[in-house]
Amino acid sequence: MVFSKRLDELRESHCDKGVLTIYLNTLRSGQDDWKLQLKNGLKKLEQYVKARKDNEELKNYRNVKKKVEKQLLESQHDMLKAVVVYASLDANIWEFHHLQLSVENSFCWEKHPEIEQLERIQQQYPASGVLLLQQTDLLALDTRLGEVNEEIRYTLNVESDNWRKYEGVATAERIASSANHKDQYQERIEVNQQRWLRRLAPLIDRKSRECQWVGVYIVGSQDLAKELGKYLQTKIIKVVPKNLSSLPSHKVVGEVIG
Structure with missing residues (x-):
């Protein structure tokens, strides 16, 4: 992938049904610690979505969350230092990047992918x-x-x-x-x-x-x-x-x- 071009595309992309963005460190002292971080991060995010009192949005979030968790578990043997996820019900936004670099753990659910941290990493590397x-x-x-x-x-x-x-x-x-x-x-x-x-x-x-x-x-x-x-x-x-x-x-x- 040519990341500069793809970042431009991601910057302009959106999904009215919601986009899940995850930045997660996967290299920890405990082998499964990233799974706990993932579980807690997604749980807090679901509470945030629930607070909006939009049943359709909550349904969309849970569907995306379920698919993302499944793919992360299936790819856990490919884990490096961190993973970056952009995912939605729209297949045009469905990306998993396993990085050799550390990230700041972050979970976000909006109508567009949150790419600011990835942009900073690109500038650094x-x-x-x-x-x-x-x-x-x-x-x-x-x-x-x-x-x-x-x-x-x-x-x-x-x-x-x-x-x-x-x-x-x-x-x-x-x-x-x-x-x-x-x-x-x-x-x-x-x-x-x-x-x-x-x-x-x-x-x-x-x-x-x-x-x-x-x-x-x-x-x-x-x-x-x-x-x-x-x-x-x-x-x-x-x-x-x-x-x-x-x-x-x-x-x-x-x-x-x-």
């Missing part, structure tokens, strides 16, 4: 790239609000000297690919590393322009990051000198950004 850099392999993660929006892998074909682009490649596959290259071509890699990184940089810059990144985080060897940085036009926000290539992408983002 704008679109950026996370680059897991290895000698012949690069995984680029397009992130929005601390979420992984897209994965792109660039793998070097040592024989042809060309970088190939792949999308949606599993973590295990990208590690195996890189390891095989290292075993077979280590000497050639060391000799030609500078030239290959110089060829990689324009591919990253092009992706950065497409995704409108404010900059990139480079994860990996400081020497490789420094060499790549010589040719990048994209701003380098930070270099993280760790090997995180064995982690799932959402955990990489949590480690680097969250």
Whole structure:
């Protein structure tokens, strides 16, 4: 999702039957604490709706609440640090975002989604790239609000000297690919590393322009990051000198950004 565009759409959206907005931290010391927070927050909100003495509105709220609770429980294994929900009986407003970032717990029932907190988070964590850099392999993660929006892998074909682009490649596959290259071509890699990184940089810059990144985080060897940085036009926000290539992408983002 291009969040800036979607936020504009949400800003203009409404539902006369009501919209439920939830911001909820889901990473707690107690495993099920978020469920208690959810229950209490929705209960207080229902009391607020009851006070309006509109039976039709109360019915709408309870219907939406029931569906939201069901989906949250079904997706509890996908929980990260927080969840943001915009939900209504109108299918045009039905969104669940699992974030790597903490939020201020909030529950709201109005005729439009309350997006102010999400806008603040977007300003704090704008679109950026996370680059897991290895000698012949690069995984680029397009992130929005601390979420992984897209994965792109660039793998070097040592024989042809060309970088190939792949999308949606599993973590295990990208590690195996890189390891095989290292075993077979280590000497050639060391000799030609500078030239290959110089060829990689324009591919990253092009992706950065497409995704409108404010900059990139480079994860990996400081020497490789420094060499790549010589040719990048994209701003380098930070270099993280760790090997995180064995982690799932959402955990990489949590480690680097969250």
